[in-house]
Structures are given as structure tokens and as C-alpha cells.
Amino acid sequence: MATSLYPHARREGFIIQPLDGELILHDGEVTHLLNVTAASVWQLCDGHHSLAEISQELALPEETIVYTLQQLARKQLLQKNADAVLFSKPLTRREFLKKGALVAAAIPVVKTIQLPSPQDIPSNGGVCTCPDCTGVPTTCDGMTPCQVGTCIDGCCQVI
Amino acid sequence: MHTFRNGERGQRQDSARVANILRGAWRSVPPPLDFTMDDLQLALPLLQDASLTALAWWRIRRTPLAQTHAGVILRQEYVTQSIRAAAASHRVYQYVSALQAQNIDPIVFKGWALVPHYAEAGMRPAGDVDLAVAPYAAERAAQILRDLGAKPTEMDVHPGLADAAHAAYIPHSSWEEIYARSLQKSIGAVQVRVLDPADELQLLCIHFLRHLGARPIWLCDIAAALETRPENFDWTRALAKPPFTSWIECAILLAHELLDANLENTPLAARQTLPTWLVSDVLQRWAQPRTPSIMVHDSVFQIWRNPARWKEAVAARVPNRLAATLDFQGSLDEPFLARYQARWLWRRLTAFAERTVRRAP
Secondary structure, X not given: OOOOOOOEEOOOOOEEXXXXXXXXXXXXXXXXXXXXXXXXXXXXXXXXXXXXXXXXXXXXXXXXXXXXXXXXXXXXXXXXXHHHHHOOOOOOHXXXXXXXXXXXXXXXXXXXXXXXXXXXXXOOOOXXXXXXXXXXXXXXXXOOOOOOOEEEOOEEEOO | OOOOOOOHHHHHXXXXXXXXXXXXXXXXXXXXXXXXXXXXXXXXXXXXXXXXXXXXXXXXXXXXXXXXXXXXXXXXXXXXXXXXXXXHHHHHHHHHHHHHHOOOOOEEEOHHHXXXXXXXXXXXXXXXXXXXXXXXXXXXXXXXXXXXXXXXXXEEEEEOOOOOOOOOOOOOOOXXXXXXXXXXXXXXXXEEEEOOHHHHHHHHHHHXXXXXXXXXXXXXXXXXXXXXXXXXXXXXXXXXXOOHHHHHHHHHHHHHHXXXXXXXXXXXXXXXXXXXXXXXXXXXXXXOOOOOOOHHHOOHHHHHOOHHHHHHHHHHHOOOHHHHHHHOOOOOOOOOOHHHHHHHHHHHHHHHHHHHHHHXX
């Protein structure tokens, strides 16, 4: 494998959010969850670090870095320029696990996740604007009961 | 379906547990644990119900509690919530870009805008995106976002922030003044306009109390914003003028009392004016399950023929002390707040009498 490879992560259009050492990449449609190994490699893919340097910096075997880069490239998380070199001899997961004497924690994982619906999220509640309000704007969204009256159509109605 | 413990005392104990679990949870390094696995287990339904699981996870993540069944649940919900937060960031980016393209420069506030005060973006539940725009542009802004496909559950456009009819408002300031003080900030990959820190803390405190302290996360927001305030924080403006000064002080002291917010180097460090009833009142509210009881809200006419229910009906209609004081813009450090409850009751009785007379043939 070409150790002179300088992989470059694709960052444009992504919301990049840390997750206690892991990383979430979200582009509005697809969410990728990178575990600690995959996140560390991806963050060093700045076009300035060679494959060998990444391996050295993270104290991981080059096979692990290559396998991680292949996974990232498959999910289109790297710039295309590295593809030809990376996939000249692709590693299967089985081959990778056979080759590397790795602890489980260092196995790179890139998961692609279905986004939960925003409707599942409790809203911060709206302000009661109906004429029959109780006076104090109160959330009336089923989460907070009305101080007075009954919650009807988002308003605390006094009967 | 969660089960909640019966009895006011039991409920208050559960919400006190929630408060204890949340103590300092917004910090990068939360304080050492001072609760047990049983406490966590008992508080879990309330934590889930109030979307506080990510914060609870952050508090326990480096402790043996992380390996428990409750810990596993909290970790899963922390990941889910973090993904939602990333999606919320994307939505904010879309909304702000669309509005700016139409020459509307919104201020993003509450909710998502408070993310920088927390150790990680996913720790704060992401709900709708609150955007304040110039009052004259509010209708147009809402239409632009609707055209973009934003659902009502995903965005809330506020016509300025100076309207006292809204829970989220900044007293004694016009929209132009609030906008002039606002700051451009980069949150994650998104460039947005946010409130000046003093305006933000003021708004968070007033909003929390106007909603009667209903959600623990709002008090966490106050604590986190307080602790991450800049060095040049303008306390004179943040504490506003009476009666709002007492509201803001009470909200901050509540955050200190319940969540251990750090009051060092604040004007409130030496002050202990928090009314004890307020702590109990807020804890009671935190313990209430989502579904309100509809039994107590039957109409007077329905209850009239059933004297056994008169006491219950009256109790349900006596206004809350906090609600009544805020409604009449009273100061929370005044004695005899019951007079505001009496005024509220009188107002309701006269309104009821007027309605009844109007309905009479």
C-alpha cells in the first residue's frame, strides 16, 4: 500500500458533532456515526498527514488505517482522489481481522443511521395566545398541565 | 408507560433526585457522584419524560453507574439525542441561510442557541428552533420557512422579543436595541446571530418563571449560561429593573439551590433571598407526569350539583402563587404574595359573573 497517500476528508456540507470521543457527521439526510478509531483517523485526514504519519500519530498498524480509510471512502466521507490507491487491493473485514492483532476497541466502525423524527421531540411549548387564556402564558402541550382550566387546542381554556 | 409515585411528598422526593442527578451535569467535568444506583433507577422515568437522559448520562459516564441497566438506557438516549442535535444544527443552517437570502437577519435564541454553554451539543434536547426577527418581518419570515418545508414543530418565529405577552421576552428594551446588542457567533459550522449574554440570561430567567419552572432543562440552561458568561458580563442590565430584578435573582438562586450553579463573582453570591415555597413549588411541578388530570377541570355547572367535589373544584381554581404574582408583575421578594392570588381569583370571579349574565336569557 502506498504510504505516501495523503487522504483528505470530505467536510463540506456536514454538521460535525463530537460524541464523547466519537463523531457524528450529518448532511441533512444521512447521519454517520464514527467510533473513536474511525473518528481519529477521519480527523487526521487533512491532506497534510500521510498514511504512515496517521498510523504513527494514532499508534495503530497501517492495516487498521487502510481498512478505516476504505470504510470512510465507501461512505463517501473522503475526497475521491484517494479511491484508486485505497481500493487497488481492498481488505475485507475478515482479512483485516486476521491480519491485525487488534483489541476490539480499536476496530473502526462507521455506522449510517436513520434519523429520528423531530415530531418525537417534546417541543419547548408555545405561548398561549387564545382570548380565553388564564392570563399567564403557559405551555399547554400535554407536557405541562394548565394551572387553571383545561388544555384545549394548545390553550388553557377556563370553562 | 411510566409509572409515577403517588403522593406529593413522594413526587417531590423523585424530582429532588432528578435535581441532584443534574447538579453540574452541563460542565465538561461534572462533580463526583453523590447518589446511588437506586436513586438513578427511581429518577429514570422523570429523566426520560423530561428529555434529560443525555445530561444524566454525562454525569455518570465515567462512573460504575454507566455499566448498569439504567446506564445503558441513558447512553442509548444520549446517542439518539446527539444525532437529533446534529439534525437541528442542519435545520438552523438552512433556516438562517434562507432568511438571510431574503434580507431578514434572525437572532437564534433559547434551545439550540444554548448549545455552546454545554460540554457537548447533544447534551441539550433539541426541540424547535426559536428565531426572533423584526416584528414587521415576522409574517414573511414564517412564510419563507414554511415554503422551505419547515413544520410548525420545527420552528418558532418570534416577532421581536419585547412583547410582554410572550413568555420569552426582554423587558425595557426595543427590538432595535436588542438587535444592536446581539452578536455574530459560530456555533459548530453555523454562523448565527445570538443574544448578548446579559439579554440571554435575563430572557432565560423570565421565560423559566413565566412557564412556572415547568421544565428542569430550562433551569439547567440558566445554570449553564451563568457559568459560561463572559468576563465583561453586564450584571446591571441582566438584573433589569424591578419587579424583574427579583424574578431574575430568584431564577438564578433556584439554579444554585437545586442544580449547584456557581454564584462566585456574581452580585448574588452573598444574597440568600430565595423564597422557600418557590423551591417546593418547582420541585412539585417537575414531578408532575405529562398527562394533566382532566377531572379537576370540569365546569362549575357540572360540579354545582355535587357538593362532595366543591372543595376539589375550589382547590383546582385557586391560582398558583407564582403564576398570580408574575401575572400582576409583582416582585417575588414581597411579603403577602397571597394578595396577588386574591386579585387573580377576584378577576376570574368577575369574568365568570359577566359571562353568566351574558348567557342568561
